[in-house]
Amino acid sequence: MAEHEHKDEPVLLTSPGRMARGIIIVAVTLAIGAAVVVTQFDNFFSQSAPVTRIQPETPPPPPPAAGVTRIAILAGSSVQGAPDYDPDDAQVPVGNKVVWENRDNVFHTATSGTGPEDAEMSVAFDTGLVNGGESSAEITIDADVGTTIPYFCQVHPYMTSQLTIVEAEEGGATGGSAEGPTLTILAGASAQGAPDYDPDPLTVSAGDVITVRNADNVFHTATSGAPSDADAGQAFDTDLMEAGATATIDTADLEPGEYDYFCLVHPYMVGKLQIE
Amino acid sequence: MGISLRHAVILIVPVVVFSIIQPAFAQESDRVIINRVEVWGLFYKGMVIAFTIGAVIMGVIAYVVFRFRESNPKNIPRGLPEGHQ
Amino acid sequence: MGHAMIEWIYVGVVVMLLVYLGAAAWDVERFLDHPPKDSKVIKVTGQQWLWTFEHEDGTREIGELHLQEGVPYKFEVTSRDVNHAFNIPDLTVLIDAVPGRINTVWVMPDATGEYLIQCREYCGFSHYQMRAKLFVEEGVSNVSAPIETQDIPVVLPATKAAVVSN
Amino acid sequence: MWEILFSTHHTDVGLLYIILGLVAFMIGGALALVIRTELFLPGAQIISDPNTFHRIFTTHGTNMLFLWLLPFASGIGNYLIPIMVKYKDMAWPKLNAVAFWMIPVGMALVWLGMADFTWYATPPYSILSAKGPAAEMWIFGIKILGLSSILGSINFIVTILKMKHPDLPLMKTSLFVWATLVTSIMILVALPTFTAALIMLFTDRLGVSGFFNPNMGGDPIAYQHLFWFTFHPEVYIFAIPAIGMAYELIPKFSRKPLFSYQSGVTAFVLLSIVAFASWAHHMYATGMDFTMKTTFMIGTLAAVPASAMHVFNWIATMWGGRIRFATPMSFVVGGLVLFFYAGAGGVVNSMMPLDFLTHDSYWVVGHFHLFVMGLITFAFLGMLHYMFPMITGRMYNERIGMVTFWLLFVGVSMIFLTQHVLGLYGQPRRTFDYVPVEPLIVMNQISSVGAWITGAGAALLMGNLIYSAGKGKPADMRDPFQLGEQYYDYTRKEPHH
Missing domain, CATH: 1.20.5 (Single alpha-helices involved in coiled-coils or other helix-helix interfaces)
Structure with missing residues (x-):
């Protein structure tokens, strides 16, 4: 019941010539593709996702006016259990004003009291909603020396911290000019290729004490040497620094010269340290 | 509105069934079990079933492939009536 | 037909x-x-390529976890950045660590020893090395209900030796 | 030769699909060989850094599914459906050519970029950590491939339902027609969810939206639901054409009519409906509650009887027949055996507590490869050998064909049955390196040797096909396999072929 009766047409054979031309077309296409892959292999794998490059433009911290203590609300602190207020137990010299810098991209508050069910919540102070990337108003705390005021974030009640009023002189304003040079591990440094250590290279004079601050929300280290060599960490090693933690590298017993260092957790994060 | 027996059954049965299953969900298990033992036990049970069925079906396939292969002497070609679909 | x-x-x-x-x-x-009523809570946080643990009394451990035999534990697992999966192959514990969400899984270790903890969800550069060590020590069992034990091999040969060797 | 590239006739477009499928199968298989060779020993041997390894297995996965299984299935469909429904061509020949020519574009995007976030691109990794243009290229490549398979399935549905010969009832058409019809309808229902998920993933990467980005309040589990709602039916979409091809070959080579046509059709329709009820068994480990897990387990178990009916139908058809074990039949029976192992493994997988053992381990790798490499690739290769005289007018070398079959069968069994046990020992999936412990090393080595055997089989296959396409002896077009039955109507092909 085939439509047209079954004529004995010559059977069309695929000729070797046709087959060769077909193979050439496929082979040439594959060769071009392979060439592009080989040359562009790393190039196509270089940029990080645009969303990770969006840095909430944190306003440059104004020069610390006399008597102002700055407390940072870290990026990613909205996740329960993540580090939130930095420094966690701020020492506020009596009479100082306090400013909370919100480095996260969601709303936070700093409200005195232990939690939403606390009776005299926000009696001592309350910053009210601080938008992501902005700083709160300067809060004056009239409490005498030695009192410790717990505070928490009304938006994320599991973010708790406290501040203690201390004598005027020994409470150094955080973020003020620390003695030695500071090396910060930038937020988002864990993404491969993202800017990691800042300043890099860091030049210090021999004998300085470098304070290393981890501004990212994951663990990092600053360990001398290179990931491949066995004696990494010989010269100095901050070992695992929790998000928001600070560690010190004492260059007293290091001869002047150039040291490169890297992060144990993310081997692709490398930096240089110059000691004159 | 004559609700015949069939309608009644359709309504009653799910209610009864769920009331039986209900307690099983609610009670907090007081019998503390060791996960590893329970999970591996269930796995072995699954394997026993899988391998018995497997043996049966592989046996049947092997028999069919061996007995009804074309070159089998016993496999005399008997024409099936055409159009036997 | x-x-x-x-x-x-x-x-x-x-x-x-x-x-x-x-x-x-x-x-x-x-x-x-659902975990037994009186199980101890352990907060587990996965982040790109290491595990951190926090016991009820606040002690934090990085890369190592010390538990007691015969005590039921409830793991509250979350992640800091991408998806991970908290997995102890020998105790058949497996739950995904998803950022912004807390998943719970429970286990009652029934044999002392050193076990392997590994990440079971692809999480990037050193996903294959994201491991931690679990030490189960002698402990006073606070479990009231009877425990049924069968002779299932305590630890699969592979993973136990694994922890020691790497 | 050039006229094939610009033709819209269903046999030419079908041939283009088949060639693209085979090329993708070979280069994808090469990547698989690289992976298996790397995993032969613990530690890094041939691949220097983990990123390269991750990019290789992502591309291997994506390529095999979207560029080997789907194109080859629609290639054979393009060839046979118009002949089976007695219509001169596909419903829309130009749409057919368009649907094909989108695939090389998608293939180029996926292959040139080589993204590194696994074939299903779970956020937040695919948003926060996946690198460079490779990720965006993958997303657009898959979007184009999805669109092309939607267009292809629309074309098939209209051809089968509307362009069928009026006095040929649907219940009399061959079961391969039913398989293609059911697959196309499932594609239309399943794919839109993933298309949406892809766009949302892309905008998340740009930072303009936060659907799945936890830092912006999104929920990565939402993506997994959208993904698996498409992709569990999709795995049945991969399998059903292969089952249809097995229905095509087994009655012919057993020289016996099909055991039960109704049972085949019922199984197809049942599977297509039940397939949509079981997607979240891929997500047991994301912290689902008990009742949700139970519902999806029941949904998964409901799909097993349909496959069991197919297996029964095949064995019953072979019962009492005079089976000629030419290469096509050997491939299909080999596929049937591996299909059974895959199914048995699947039942064990779907049991909720066992997810603690098997989730994201090599058990799962072994399980789904038994489907994609066992049932589907074997049925495809069987059909390819059976269609060889139709496409080239020549016969392939029968003995080399059987050697290819045995190499592939032994290789595949060695690799994937061993990987089941490897998974039980707790080796996670997608790892560049494993714990250097004696049992794991031995099993990895067995499956790597199996991979080399399969590689040899695939090389022999291509050699046989290419050589005999050019120089094979001309086939007797009425009955090339001496089955005493009318072969496909060769004259339906365009003369310039």
Whole structure:
């Protein structure tokens, strides 16, 4: 019941010539593709996702006016259990004003009291909603020396911290000019290729004490040497620094010269340290 | 509105069934079990079933492939009536 | 048509087996689903390429976890950046660590020793090395209900030796 | 030769699909060999850094699914459906050519970029950590491939339902027609969810939206639901054409009519409906509650009887026949055996507590490869050998064909049955390196040797096909396999072929 009766047409054979031309077309296409892959292999794998490059433009911290203590609300602190207020137990010299810098991209508050069910919540102070990337108003705390005021974030009640009023002189304003040079591990440094250590290279004079601050929300280290060599960490090693933690590298017993260092957790994060 | 027996059954049965299953969900298990033992036990049970069925079906396939292969002497070609679909 | 009766018998047997297996799975999952009442809570946080643990009394451990035998533990697992999966192969513990969400899984270790903790969800550069060590030590068992033990191999040979060697 | 590239006739477009499928199968298989060779020993041997390894297995996965299984299935469909429904061509020949020519574009995007976030691109990794243009290229490549398979399935549905010969009832058409019809309808229902998920993933990467980005309050589990709602039916979409091809070959080579046509059709329709009820068994480990897990387990178990009916139908058809074990039949029976192992493994997988053992381990790798490499690739290769005289007018070398079959069968069994046990020992999936412990090393080595055997089989296959396409002896077009039955109507092909 085939439509047209079954004529004995010559059977069309695929000729070797046709087959060769077909193979050439496929082979040439594959060769071009392979060439592009080989040359562009790393190039196509270089940029990080645009969303990770969006840095909430944190306003440059104004020069610390006399008597102002700055407390940072870290990026990613909205996740329960993540580090939130930095420094966690701020020492506020009596009479100082306090400013909370919100480095996260969601709303936070700093409200005195232990939690939403606390009776005299926000009696001592309350910053009210601080938008992501902005700083709160300067809060004056009239409490005498030695009192410790717990505070928490009304938006994320599991973010708790406290501040203690201390004598005027020994409470150094955080973020003020620390003695030695500071090396910060930038937020988002864990993404491969993202800017990691800042300043890099860091030049210090021999004998300085470098304070290393981890501004990212994951663990990092600053360990001398290179990931491949066995004696990494010989010269100095901050070992695992929790998000928001600070560690010190004492260059007293290091001869002047150039040291490169890297992060144990993310081997692709490398930096240089110059000691004159 | 004559609700015949069939309608009644359709309504009653799910209610009864769920009331039986209900307690099983609610009670907090007081019998503390060791996960590893329970999970591996269930796995072995699954394997026993899988391998018995497997043996049966592989046996049947092997028999069919061996007995009804074309070159089998016993496999005399008997024409099936055409159009036997 | 071929005599289709055999097919119905075959399908019937298959369906009955499936129902049996489903019921058996349902029965076991029923107990695995919610932790015993008095189990200790351990906060587990996964982040790109290491595990951190926090006990109830606040002590934090990085890359190592010390538990006691015979004490039920409830792990509250979350992640800091991408998806991970908290997995102890020898104690059949496995739950995804999803950022912004806390998943719970419970286990009662029943044999002392050193076990392997590994990440079971692809998480990037050193996903294959994201491991931690679990030490189960002697402990006073606070479990009231009777424990049933069968002679299932305590630890699969591979993973126990693994922890020691790497 | 050039006229094939610009033709819209269903046999030419079908041939283009088949060639693209085979090329993708070979280069994808090469990547698989690289992976298996790397995993032969613990530690890094041939691949220097983990990123390269991750990019290789992502591309291997994506390529095999979207560029080997789907194109080859629609290639054979393009060839046979118009002949089976007695219509001169596909419903829309130009749409057919368009649907094909989108695939090389998608293939180029996926292959040139080589993204590194696994074939299903779970956020937040695919948003926060996946690198460079490779990720965006993958997303657009898959979007184009999805669109092309939607267009292809629309074309098939209209051809089968509307362009069928009026006095040929649907219940009399061959079961391969039913398989293609059911697959196309499932594609239309399943794919839109993933298309949406892809766009949302892309905008998340740009930072303009936060659907799945936890830092912006999104929920990565939402993506997994959208993904698996498409992709569990999709795995049945991969399998059903292969089952249809097995229905095509087994009655012919057993020289016996099919055991039960109704049972085949019922199984197809039942599977297509039940397939949509079981997607979240891929997500047991994301912290689902008990009742949700139970529902999806029941949904998964409901799909097993349909496959069991197919297996029964095949064995019953072979019962009492005079089976000629030419290469096509050997491939299909080999596929049937591996299909059974895959199914048995699947039943064990779907039991909720066992997810603690098997989730994201090599058990799962072994399980789904038994489907994609066992049932589907074997049925495809069987059909390819059976269609060889139709496409080239020549016969392939029968003995080399059987050697290819045995190499592939032994290789595949060695790799994937061993990987089941490897998974039980707790080796996670997608790892560049494993714990250097004696049992794991031995099993990895067995499956790597199996991979080399399969590689040899694939090389022999291509050699046989290419050589005999050019120089094979001309086939007797009425009955090339001496089955005493009318072969496909060769004259339906365009003369310039």
